[in-house]
Every structure is written in structure tokens, then in C-alpha cells.
Amino acid sequence: MLQDHQTLLQHDCGDCAIRHRAVCARCDTDELLRLEQMKYYRSYQAGQTIVWVGDRMDFVASVVTGIATLTQTLEDGRRQMVGLLLPSDFVGRPGRATAAYDVTATTDVLMCCFRKRPFEDMMARTPHIAQRLLEMTLDELDAAREWMLLLGRKTAREKIASLIAIIARRDASLNLRRAAGALAVDLPLTREEMADYLGLTLETVSRQISALKRDGVIRLDGKRSITIPDFDRLLEEAGDDADGGLPV
Amino acid sequence: MLQDHQTLLQHDCGDCAIRHRAVCARCDTDELLRLEQMKYYRSYQAGQTIVWVGDRMDFVASVVTGIATLTQTLEDGRRQMVGLLLPSDFVGRPGRATAAYDVTATTDVLMCCFRKRPFEDMMARTPHIAQRLLEMTLDELDAAREWMLLLGRKTAREKIASLIAIIARRDASLNLRRAAGALAVDLPLTREEMADYLGLTLETVSRQISALKRDGVIRLDGKRSITIPDFDRLLEEAGDDADGGLPV
């Protein structure tokens, strides 16, 4: 019953060995119960816009299942994705009244929500929540900076390889779907969404995926599902140093 | 005597009308005094590297005077700036042992430092610090996302205009150097640093600055100092919507 938002409260307290699974019963029971009473759910269909820039935001939430994106748009329609929300990611900013980005459901999405005001009050009372939120925000900031390097300095081929590596890594850490040697990943994004992630056009995305396939770096099973025969080879193509992904 | 790190502890408590100047005496006196005892200074010369990626980080700090940058580098030397640290900005990540980025002093820099361990302990005891740090980190995340839009989707000309607008805005909010109509700004960065900020080459930066000058969007007084006759015109060139800068 606590599963949906436990990532919000978890913290390193020494008692909880497995950080991403356990919630420390000793310290957080009261807060957990209070939070439990506050939560409610919202679900959205694939393609649906969850909030528009400038909308009044009266809630904060975390993604339970599905994938959502944060995007920014220039007046003439150029779009850049600035956040990719996977299960357990947090949406919304305590202390801000209106949304700064468009939030869109890429697949069907279930969110676990908390009304903003009581959540903020609670944050003021229970230091663990602010500390946990700080930790999550710092992780996001690191991811954003890695992303900036990608956008500013990588070639189209490196961008595609990086994106596949990022998805594979986040995916693998959730699902442990690592077969012997080869790794199966499915891309939860359309070519256009990948383009918006990478600062490219969809044509370029398509061409570079074809090129990586031609060169044996990836194999395609259908259009959205790929296998990676050699992950290190992929990382090499991504141009990163050593382990080349989001610092975690 | 408290001036150097007061931004770290300030918060909205109702008593302090002017957020960026006042520290609420009622709530924070003890913490301020403890923090005061812990602080020490380091200074760096222009061009000097403050920390290298992977270095052990035994302190956190905030910039008192001068400008520093965070950069990431690919193996073949391509560089991308991922953070620009102006006075009052925070450096270092509580809970992380090694630096994730190169930190370099662009001008002479004075930093107000705290040893990491005691700072972390203090953070655990005094919720205000974590909350304040969260607020600052969320601001940085917003800035990073604006930056991602710039890197992924703006043209070279728009990038330059945006950078000038960003510097002018941060500068103006600190110094209130807004003359009637025209606005004088000096660029604290070399052409190469601007290029690293914007994901361009220094030649392109130079060409676009010349173009903006030719078109009357900016005027140059020497190489590093510009005046902006019409700020709205500049924002238009930057391609942003409405007020087009870092959301604050």
C-alpha cells in the first residue's frame, strides 16, 4: 500500500540496506501514514497533455506507471524536451504556483498526487522530505547537465547512441532485463519525441538509427524494440568517457 | 559579518520582507552562529582550476566575489559549460564524495567554504538549510532547462542574444545599473567561454556578435563591454517568449 510514493520518503538511515526498495520504519512511520492519507490518483491516456505551461498547479505528484515528458516550445513551434519522467520521478515544484513546462503523457500514465498546500506544510514539518527531495533534485540537475553536454557538443550519431544507452540503463536498473551478453530495450518514444529529446529532426534520428543498425551497433526487432549486442561498443559510439551515462 | 553566506540560510518566514537581504533573526540565530564558526575562505586567480572532475571534494562553498564555471569535457577535447557561478551561487553537492565537473575561476574568485562533513551534519539538524538548498537547486534546474532549449533549438544568433540577455538580467538584478533606456553590461567571458556556454565555436560567436552590432541590437565599447539600446529588441532576437529568461 505504500509502494507508490515510497521513493519520496526513503533516505539513507543505515537500517535500510536497499535504498530504492526499503523505507525505514523506525524514522518515518508517522510521516508515511500522514502522506498515505493525503494521496490520490490521476490517470492520463497516451498523448494527453497533463499540464500546459502557465497552468495553475495545485498539486505535486510522482509517476507510478508510464512515461511523461517535460517540453518547452518557442513561439514558432520549435520544441525541446527538457525532462523525461519515468516511474518514481517527481513532478511539480513546491513553492511555485504555475507550471513552467508542458507535461505530456507519452504512454498511458498513472500519477500519485498530493495537493500542494498540505504537501508543503508537511515538508515544513518533516525535514526528511525536503532532504529526500533535495537529493532527487540534485540527481535531476546532474542528468540535465549531462544532457546539456549532449545537446551542445555531440554529433547526431553520438546523440542517438547516448539516448539508447540512457534508456537502456534506466530500464535495466528498473527491470534487470539483462540477458546474457545482449540487452533488449524498447524505445518508449516516437522518432519525433527522440528528435525533441536530442535537438534533431526526426529525419536525422531515423537516418542515424539506420546507420547504427547497418554498422551492427544495434539490431531492430520491429520499429520500437532494439537489442544491443555489445553495450561497451554502444558507449563508445556515445562518445562518453568510461561509463558514460547519468552520474548516479 | 554574516554577509557571505546569508543567502544560504535565508528563507521566507514572513518577518523578513526583503528576501535577498535579510536573514530572519528570530528563527535562525543559532544556526547562523554555528555556521559562522565553521566558515573559511579560499581565493583563486583568474584562469585557475578550482577542482578537476573526479577530485575528492571535502568542502561545499558559495561564491563571494568573481565568476566561476562548471564544464564537462569529452575525450577528444570538446567542451561544454554546464554551469555559470556568480556571487551567491552554491558549489558542491552534499552527499557526494567526488566532483562531477571541472570548476574553473574565470575571474579572480573568492569562495566562502564549509567542510563537507560538519555541513552535512548541520543540514541534518536544521531543516531550514535543506529547504533553502532545495529552493536554490530547483532554480538551477530551471536555468539548466532553459539552457537546454537554447542548446537544442536556437540558432547561433538567438544563442548570442539570449546569453547577453541572461547576463544583463543577472547583472542588473545584482547591481541595478539600468540607465534611462540603454543598459550597460560587461561580458565577463572570453569569446571561447561564450562558445563553450552556447555550444558554438568561438569564430561563430565572434561573427554573430559582429552581426548584432551591425544590425544595431547592441553597441560595443571595447571588446568586453556592450550597451543595449533596446532590451525588448534584444529579447525578440533571443527568440524567447514574453520575458524570455530564467524563470525565477
Next chain:
DNA sequence: GGTCGCACTTGATCTGTGTCAAAGCCCGGA
């Protein structure tokens, strides 16, 4: 089973920015 529509691929061409190279400017030191 056919056909409609949408996501994707592929091709031809165009263009903005990178690359390479040279020259100018300015400041500091001898």
C-alpha cells in the same frame, strides 16, 4: 480482405555552422 492513416524510411538538395587560415588589435614586458 481492402484501404486508410500514421509512423517511419530514404533520397535530393540547401544552408548554417564548423574548420582552417590569415591578419588585426591591444596590453604588458623588455
Next chain:
DNA sequence: TCCGGGCTTTGACACAGATCAAGTGCGACC
């Protein structure tokens, strides 16, 4: 005063990726 070196500007050219335009494949719906 002149010289040297770093920062900057400018030019000529190359090329990665954008743009425009067909075409393909595949699932949904009749």
C-alpha cells in the same frame, strides 16, 4: 619604443544536419 603573445575578427571553403519531397510498411477499422 618595440616586440610578443593572447584574444578577436574576418575570409574561403567544407560538411553535418535541416528541409522538402516521395515512398514504404504496418496496424486499425470498416
